[in-house]
Amino acid sequence: MRLGVLTSGGDCPGLNAVIRSVVHRAITDHADEVVGVEDGFLGLIENRTRTLTLDDVHGILTRGGTILGSARVARDRMREAVSRAKELADEVGIDALVAIGGEGTLTAARMFSDAGLPVVAVPKTIDNDIDATDVTFGHDTAVHVATEAIDRLKTTAESHQRVMVVELMGRHTGWIALNAGMAGGAHGILIPERPFDIETVCCMIEERFARGKKFAIVAVAEGARPAPGTMKFEHGGTDLYGHQTFGGIGNRLSAxxxxxxxxxxxxxxLGHTQRGGSPTAQDRVLATRFGWHAVEAAHEGAFGHMTALRSGRIVPVPIADAVARLKTVPESRWIEAEAVL
Amino acid sequence: MRLGVLTSGGDCPGLNAVIRSVVHRAITDHADEVVGVEDGFLGLIENRTRTLTLDDVHGILTRGGTILGSARVARDRMREAVSRAKELADEVGIDALVAIGGEGTLTAARMFSDAGLPVVAVPKTIDNDIDATDVTFGHDTAVHVATEAIDRLKTTAESHQRVMVVELMGRHTGWIALNAGMAGGAHGILIPERPFDIETVCCMIEERFARGKKFAIVAVAEGARPAPGTMKFEHGGTDLYGHQTFGGIGNRLSAxxxxxxxxxxxxxxLGHTQRGGSPTAQDRVLATRFGWHAVEAAHEGAFGHMTALRSGRIVPVPIADAVARLKTVPESRWIEAEAVL
Amino acid sequence: MRLGVLTSGGDCPGLNAVIRSVVHRAITDHADEVVGVEDGFLGLIENRTRTLTLDDVHGILTRGGTILGSARVARDRMREAVSRAKELADEVGIDALVAIGGEGTLTAARMFSDAGLPVVAVPKTIDNDIDATDVTFGHDTAVHVATEAIDRLKTTAESHQRVMVVELMGRHTGWIALNAGMAGGAHGILIPERPFDIETVCCMIEERFARGKKFAIVAVAEGARPAPGTMKFEHGGTDLYGHQTFGGIGNRLSAxxxxxxxxxxxxxxLGHTQRGGSPTAQDRVLATRFGWHAVEAAHEGAFGHMTALRSGRIVPVPIADAVARLKTVPESRWIEAEAVL
Amino acid sequence: MRLGVLTSGGDCPGLNAVIRSVVHRAITDHADEVVGVEDGFLGLIENRTRTLTLDDVHGILTRGGTILGSARVARDRMREAVSRAKELADEVGIDALVAIGGEGTLTAARMFSDAGLPVVAVPKTIDNDIDATDVTFGHDTAVHVATEAIDRLKTTAESHQRVMVVELMGRHTGWIALNAGMAGGAHGILIPERPFDIETVCCMIEERFARGKKFAIVAVAEGARPAPGTMKFEHGGTDLYGHQTFGGIGNRLSAxxxxxxxxxxxxxxLGHTQRGGSPTAQDRVLATRFGWHAVEAAHEGAFGHMTALRSGRIVPVPIADAVARLKTVPESRWIEAEAVL
Incomplete structure (x- = not known):
């Protein structure tokens, strides 16, 4: 079998571990040929590929990033590509494609699959927002990095009787803020799923100081928002809520x-430190297992499916199930967290 | 409610996080009183307890070990204690007991529960050998420490064209060796579940060198054993397989x-570095969640149950289910690992 | 002898290690009494002190922050305090004072010393800007944290063909940016000592991309400034160069x-993650050695001196020598760094 | 200029950083050609070399080990090689050789230099036993790894009321044990420079327990020895003091x-984890600076010299000065450490 593999979407620790695993399983155990597609779907459209050997994946298990690169594709080109998916596969010369990526990638993979391209998907997201799998690789590393930062901030906050506001990734879901906040022992956790009231946050902090505590840590997801009309002061430039501006929620909330x-x-x-660098042990193991099962799924013809972790086992699930809805922080996780704030 | 809490068995990163969580949930949300029992079941028998306040658990989330201590109890004393479990609860003055521990602790907890002591259990094990829960806290930290060590050993092995044999914890199960071996990219993984043939191991290494590779890493669980009659040479003193002697499997295998x-x-x-020190973010979160649910179980009267992780949710399961059998590495996990060795 | 000890100025990993060392050396070896002064010079003026025992410093070696607290003093109060330094010492009941702090603290310590208060100083600074000592504790930890961040950013920058601008501490000197930039393999290092030309920076990056490199990392000290008139675009709000605004140099430069x-x-x-958390091994050792020598200096009557590291040895130097000038990055260090940019 | 570079002796974090720095400085700034000699002096004798380009050293700054390899040379071959050093240089085609290594390498480098080969040396040692330089790269990483291990062991020792004996590298000098012991807050530090009395060690531990402390940590250098006749019991096999046997000092002392x-x-x-893996920021910076100065020394014709760190500056010193004597732990460092044991 000639197996294509591509990585798409934002960077995520563990991508290389999946690629390495796909190559090992396919070549060593199935005598497949593996073709790496460069820069995600863009490389597929532009037929930019290279053969991947065992030597090519030597030493990449522990490295962040992706040796195949990743890039965005304009919508028009993507639509066109989907409509001629089968020809694309022939041009590139692949019998099956392993697409590794987040929500956008899964959606694209599903469209390709519907159009007849034999696609198997591997979900990745540092945000943990993909439904249908207990968790995916990347999230544990992001939480690990964020927690280390909170650990460090606590002592300096305490010595100076300060409030520290840590802005963490998560535009639509608050998983990183929730988990790193719990792991770091934050006193406030603000997530997109629950618009916050600034007064409540400040009262909580004031109460802490009143009880003799000397500091407070607030973990805030970049997508967390105040309930309308609750911010007292004006901050920042014109693009108040945008990511690239100087007035992100962390800066505004702190002020x-x-x-x-x-x-x-x-x-x-913390920014991109959360999505770069060497994956945690857990993410390396999960990514390696996903790679193994993606090859199996391709050989079994389970196209249109993605690998998913369910209670410790890897199972194939229809991509459609995974992209049906965003996995947000449920009430049950929130009330667990609230008890230790 | 007056809630007792004890930690029992070997050290495990996350014990303090459970204690802290129990105290927060019980005191802040339920207005319970929390009584810490010292040195596990020994303190229960000897009525050595102390009240735990929010201040007592301040700052312990990130600390390894257990502020309550842990100790072994002679079998006779334990048997006697079980038979008068209810009186014991009265003496100590508790309405429910949260027992945090590994397989031995769960077995004891079950006996106490059967004898009428209202016990709720929280499973802990760095070995990951407890059935009925996807994973427990402590294991991720152990794998993290072991993986960091393997990462470091690789470069020195490569520069000197050496074989490095890393002995990891796991007397009865090979989870740490399996996961750290996969995460570290070891070339051989030896676990108790699969007696190894020394010739196979050595041939694998010789083949690697023949292919131009300059080193090999072997991850071996302390409980891994050669198939009878396959070791060529004599090693060590009289107590060949014992843990405390100088001739553990790592030393013998390397020679x-x-x-x-x-x-x-x-x-x-690596020894006890695997079970000490600050827990990983994942272990802190899981331990905190377990603490929360242990308090809930006590209030709901779900005695004889332990907290378990199932697909991301915490659910109560009968302790009996968890101690019925040791969770060993299944064939499915092994073949995933084999592909990347 | 009754020995006072205070920490003053910004937080710095290793402060607790000095306090612990002072207490051990003074109590165990000299049978001194040690008095901890709270919140720096403010506690001295307000006579807020507490006895420090061996138990009080148990476990603080590895902890960031300072158990004594630190606070700012209004200039008027400080001047007054200096003029009645001797009475102050009598009130507080100390025979000698160990003042641990940065440049401001050293200047204050010198004034107190000139006014007759028997002061010995221990220099601390994450910025490495104190002259007369090879290095002080805190700097190594800051560089360690910053380097870990750059290590992580590299893979994500490479995967996405991005430029990453890392803003590091250092308002007046560029030591952290220089050392972390060198250790992390940054492609541009911008420091206060050398106003930069934005065109040169951008050309360097464009050349890298032209040579086929896929990313660039720029380490910029928060105090680095463009040569006047070289910034092409307008950025941020009104308070262009201030630290608390949303338009710090990192944000502006990146845009x-x-x-x-x-x-x-x-x-x-990275912000305050650089000055919080557990000190590196090196900083713990240096801080511990400084504490030992501060006690010796007090017993030898070497008042008005501070501990300094010179070629591996700790020697007392006049505080006046240390505060005479800021230690900036010399030309010799800069040209070493340039070769590997 | 055609510049040869080789690495020799035991593995040491930072070797690759020196190689990278030599290549950058030589090629970019001097337009030199750089020839990498494989496997140390063995490759020199056997004329196994390869040209090193900027691309060859891309990404190696952060990696442990050495891309050039390292190997031992039989004495006879070395003697012969020294006698025909000049021809050797002609065969290999080098105008100057940068030899990176420890005490043995420095001695060899000196002999080659005396025999007319234009050699410049860069000292490396994780043991910190090279005189004439404040410190060399590698030591900080070893101490960092050892300290992290001690940090982890403390909590598990405390929870179980145990003694933990950590055997650290250092056959002839005790620097790693001294620095990691101080940084980790060990209660006993045993080094080769000071034969220990087992009774004193045990009494110290017993006193700790008597004072209510629940654990003790002993850091012991692998070369530490009991004063003759003080060990009460027999341990291990025949090769009592050897490194490869099961009865190293750590095992014996613990028993x-x-x-x-x-x-x-x-x-x-801990074994080889201390000499492998990514170097600390400090070691990367020092190694990079050494590389720069080695190239300068070659261009200035300062043959027979090695790079040395003195109070923050890099200076050339005669190799003869460095190998004249082993740098052992002086009394002054020992008494500083004793105060906090």
Whole structure:
């Protein structure tokens, strides 16, 4: 079998581990040929591929990023590509394609699959927002990095009687903020799923100081938003909520808290450190297992499916199930977290 | 409600996180009183307890070990204690007991529960050998530490064209060796579930060197054993297989490989570094969630149950189910690992 | 002898290690009494002190922050305090004071010393800007944290063909950016000592991409400034150069690069993670040695001196020598760094 | 200029950083040609070399080990090689040789230099036993790894009321044990420079337990030895003091302590984890600076010299000065450490 593999979407620790695993399983156990597609679906459209050997994947297990690259595709080109999916497969010369990516990639993979391209998907997301799998690789590393940062911030916050606001990734879901906040022992956790009231946040902090505590840590997802009309002050430039501007929620919230409670507050924006670098052991293992099962799925003809973790086992699930809805933080996880805030 | 809490058995990162969570949930949300029992069941028998307040658990989330201590109890005393379990609860003054521990603790907890002591259990094990839960806290930290060590050993092995034999914890099950071996990219993984043939191991290494590779890493669980009669040479003192002697499997295997293939081989025995120190983010979160649910189980009267993780949710399961059998590495996990060795 | 000890100025990993060492050396070896002064010079003025025992410093070696707290003093109060330094010592009941702090603290310590208060100083600074000592504790930890972040950012930058701008601490000197930039293999290092030309920076990046490299990392000290008139675009709000605003140099530079070269550029602001958390081994050792020598200096009456590291040895030097000038990055260090950019 | 570079002796984090720096400085700034010699002096004798380009050293800054390999040379071959050093240089085609290595390498480098080969040396040692330089790269990483292990062991030792004996590298000098012991807060530090009395060690531990402390950590250098006749019990096989046997000092000491004081004692042998893996930021910077200065020394004709760190500056010193004597732990460092044991 000639097996294509591509990585698409944002960077995520563990992508290389999947690629390595696909290559090992396919070549060593199935005597397949493996073709790496460069820069995601763009490379598929432009027929930019290269053969992948065991040597090519030597040493990449522990490395962040993706040796295949990743890029965005304009919508028009993607639509066109989907409509001629089978020809595409012939041009590139593949019998089956392993597409590794997040929600957007899964949606694209599904369209390709519907159009007749034999696609198997491997879900990746640091945000943990993909439904139908207990978790995917990348998230554990992001939480690990964020937790280390919170651990460090605690002592400096305490020594200086400060509030520290840590802005973490998560535009639509709050999993990183929830898990890193719980792991780091944050005193406030703000997530997109629950619009926050700034007064409640500030009162919580004031109460802590009133009880003799000398500091507070607030973990805030970049997508967390105040309930309308609750921010007292104006902050930042024109593009208030955008990611690239200087006025992200971390900066704005920190300034707001400082003015409100009259104590020093400092923002920390961890940014892309959360999605780069060597994956945690857990993410390496999960990514390696996913790679193995993606090859199996291709050989079994389970196209249109993706690998999913369910109670410790890897099973194939229809991609359609995974993209049907975003996996948000449920009430049950929230009330567990609230008890230790 | 007056809630007792004890930790029993070997050290495990995350014990303090459970204690902290129990105290927070019980005191803040239920207005319970929490009584810490010292040194596990020994403290229960000897009525050595102390009240736990929110202040007592301040700052312990990130700390390894257990603030309550842990100790072994002679069998006779345990049997006697079980038979008068209810009086014991009265003496200590508790309405329900949260027992945090591994397989031995769960078995004891079950006996106490059968004898009428209202017990709720929280499973802990770095070995991951407890059935009925997807995983418990402690294991991820152990794998993390072991993987970091393998990462470091690889470069030194490569520079010197050496074999490195890393002995990891796991007397009865090979989960740590399996997961850390996969995460670290080991070339051989030896686990108790699969007696190994020394010749196969040495041939694998010789083949690697023949293919131009300059080193090999073997991850071996302390409980891994050669198939009878396959070790060529004599090693060590009288207590060949015991843990405390100088001739653990890591040392013996390394010596055997060196003599067999005629290349330098070095053992590394990570020992208790795998079960000490600050828990990983994942273990902190899981431990915290378990604590929350243990309190709920006590309030709901779900005695004789333990908290278990199932596909991301925490559910109560009968302790009897968990201790019925040891969770060993299944064939399905083994064949996934074999592909990347 | 009754020995006072205080920590003053910004947080710095290793402060607790000095306190612990002072207490051990003073109590165990000299049978001194040790008095901890709370919140730096403020506690001295307000006579807020507490006895420190061996138990009080148990377990603090590895902890960031300071158990004594630190606070700012208004200038008027400080001046007054200096003028009645001797009475102050009598009130607080100390025969000698160990003042641990940065440049401001050393200046204050010198004034107190000149006014007759028997002061010995221990220099601390994450910025490495104190002259007269090879290095002080805190800097190694800051560089360690910053380097870990750059390591992580590299893979994500490479996968996405991005520029990453990492803003590091250092308002007046560029030591952290220089050392972390070298250790992380940054492609541009911008420090306060050398106003940068934005065109040169962008050309360097464009050349890298032209040579087929897929990413660039720029380490910029928060105090680095463009040569006047070289920034092409307008950024941020009113308080362009201030630390608390949303338009710090990292944000501004990243936006500038993105517009100039037409490739995605992302800022990462590590902030206070660089000055919090557990000190590195090196910082713990140096802090411990400084504590030992501070006690010796007090017993030898070497008042007005501070501990300094010189070629591996700890020696007392006049505080005046240390505060005479800021230690900036010399030309010799810069040209070493340039070769590997 | 045609510049040869080789790495020799045991593995040491930072070797690759030196190679990378030599290549950058030589090629970019001097337009030199750089020739990598494989497997140390063996490759020199056997004329196994390859040209090193900027691409060859891409990405190696952060990697442990050495891309050039390292191997031992039989004495006879080395003597012969020294006698025809100049021809050797002609055969290999080099105008100057940068030899990176430890004490043995420096001695060899000196002999080659005396015989007319234009050699410049760069000292490396994780043991910190090279005189004439404040410190060399590799040591900080070893201490970092050892300290992390001690940090982890503390909590498990405390929970179980155990003694933990950590065997660290250092056959002839105790620097790693001293620095990691101080950084980790060990209660006993045993080094080759000071033969220990087992009774004193055990009494110290017993006193700790008597004072209510629940554990003890002993850091022991692999070369530490009991004063003759002080070990009470017999341990291990025939090769009592050798490194490869099962009866290293860590194992023996742990067994001795357990029998003596009647409390559980556990050995941990970190082994080669101390000399592998990614170098610390400090080691990367120092290694990079050394590489720069080695190229300068070659261009200035400072043959027979090695790079040395003195109070923050890199200076050339005669190799003869460095190999004249082993740098052992001086009394002054020892008494600093004793105060906090």
């Amino acid at each position: 707001e808290i400082e003015r409100w409670i009259g104590k020093e507050s400092r923002p920390v924006i | 055997e490989i060196e003599r067999w293939i005629g290349k330098e081989s070095r053992p590394v025995i | 500038e690069i993105e517009r100039w070269i037409g490739k995605e550029s992302r800022p990462v602001i | 001795e302590i357990e029998r003596w004081i009647g409390k559980e004692s556990r050995p941990v042998i």
